[in-house]
Amino acid sequence: MEDGTVTIGSAPTLQEWLDHWLYTIKQGSLKDSTLEGYEAKIAWLKDTRLARTKLNKLKPEHIETFYARKRAEGKAVASVLQLHRILNGAFKAAVKRGKLGSNPLLKVDAPSGRSDEAFEPPAFTPEDARKIIAHAETLPPSEATRWMMALTYGPRQGEVLGLGWDAVDLDNGQIDLRRTIYPKKWRHGCDDITHCPAKRPHLCPSRYGGGLFFGTPKSLAGRRSLPVPEQVLKHLKKLHAEHLALNEAEGKRRKPYTDANGVTVDLVFCQLNGRPHRPESDWKRWKALLEECGVDHVRLHDARHVSATMMLMLGVPRQVVGRISLVLNVGVVGSARPRCTSLGRFHEMASWGRSSLYSIR
Ligand SMILES: [Zn+2]
Numbered sequence: 001m002e003d004g005t006v007t008i009g010s011a012p013t014l015q016e017w018l019d020h021w022l023y024t025i026k027q028g029s030l031k032d033s034t035l036e037g038y039e040a041k042i043a044w045l046k047d048t049r050l051a052r053t054k055l056n057k058l059k060p061e062h063i064e065t066f067y068a069r070k071r072a073e074g075k076a077v078a079s080v081l082q083l084h085r086i087l088n089g090a091f092k093a094a095v096k097r098g099k100l101g102s103n104p105l106l107k108v109d110a111p112s113g114r115s116d117e118a119f120e121p122p123a124f125t126p127e128d129a130r131k132i133i134a135h136a137e138t139l140p141p142s143e144a145t146r147w148m149m150a151l152t153y154g155p156r157q158g159e160v161l162g163l164g165w166d167a168v169d170l171d172n173g174q175i176d177l178r179r180t181i182y183p184k185k186w187r188h189g190c191d192d193i194t195h196c197p198a199k200r201p202h203l204c205p206s207r208y209g210g211g212l213f214f215g216t217p218k219s220l221a222g223r224r225s226l227p228v229p230e231q232v233l234k235h236l237k238k239l240h241a242e243h244l245a246l247n248e249a250e251g252k253r254r255k256p257y258t259d260a261n262g263v264t265v266d267l268v269f270c271q272l273n274g275r276p277h278r279p280e281s282d283w284k285r286w287k288a289l290l291e292e293c294g295v296d297h298v299r300l301h302d303a304r305h306v307s308a309t310m311m312l313m314l315g316v317p318r319q320v321v322g323r324i325s326l327v328l329n330v331g332v333v334g335s336a337r338p339r340c341t342s343l344g345r346f347h348e349m350a351s352w353g354r355s356s357l358y359s360i361r
Pocket of ligand 1: 188189190193196197198201204205206
């Protein structure tokens, strides 16, 4: 783009088109205050993957995802709606000028609802999911299994990181996610904190009370064991074989982990020596994974909303997906927000997953 003109023949990116539309096509007809309002909304897109997307490659899901992210960041419905109207104007103009075949917003519902209403549609697009799954398949068993589990059961970080081999039935393909692992903060154990050589409690020479602990969240009481899809089970079996070999290895470096309360678990996801991964290092690995896949950083949390889609994309039979989704989605406490896990939502996801556009292989 030069001198505010979009080169004919090559599709502009969304950012290029918005600049062109706002400053070349639209500006003359806008009051200064309106222009500023438009600029402020368009600035939300700055340096985002959405803004770098070519206009003709934009899909309704990209825009829905962006709206969802803005809502999750706490933007009011009214503000997101303003952005929606601005984009709609820009897309209409793009269609009129032959830069765009059709307006992708025709397939996107305008943001609605009270501004304090929680809004949690999927933050991953099926395309993101496809990339993550394809990449996870190429990783060593410990990594492949970890991320396949995240994609299948939603993030449930503590439950996955707290999973022990005692809760895995490899023969029948069942797991029991009734245990969790959670971090507790270290406290100063010294007499006088002001004279402690450590500024932070976890560095205190006589620290106490911190570390990783096993627990059973009340919200999970009564949860049944869950089927493990064949696509995940094959990785889980490889990982188990790897652990058995490590246990037999000379020097026996790998040991079950015992927490400060004396609870011992032979962990499925652990460091080579059998000690648990800290939640934040798990997090870092997830971010690195997304980066390797070229997927925007999204909260691990967001994976939950598309786990049904992901399972269908993995080729997990619909019946199994239904069972896992229902068990996991019912009675999961721990967030004040309502779940987007109604059957309606599930079917919506299922129909997404079914689309051959997004098939993995
Ligand atoms: Zn201290």
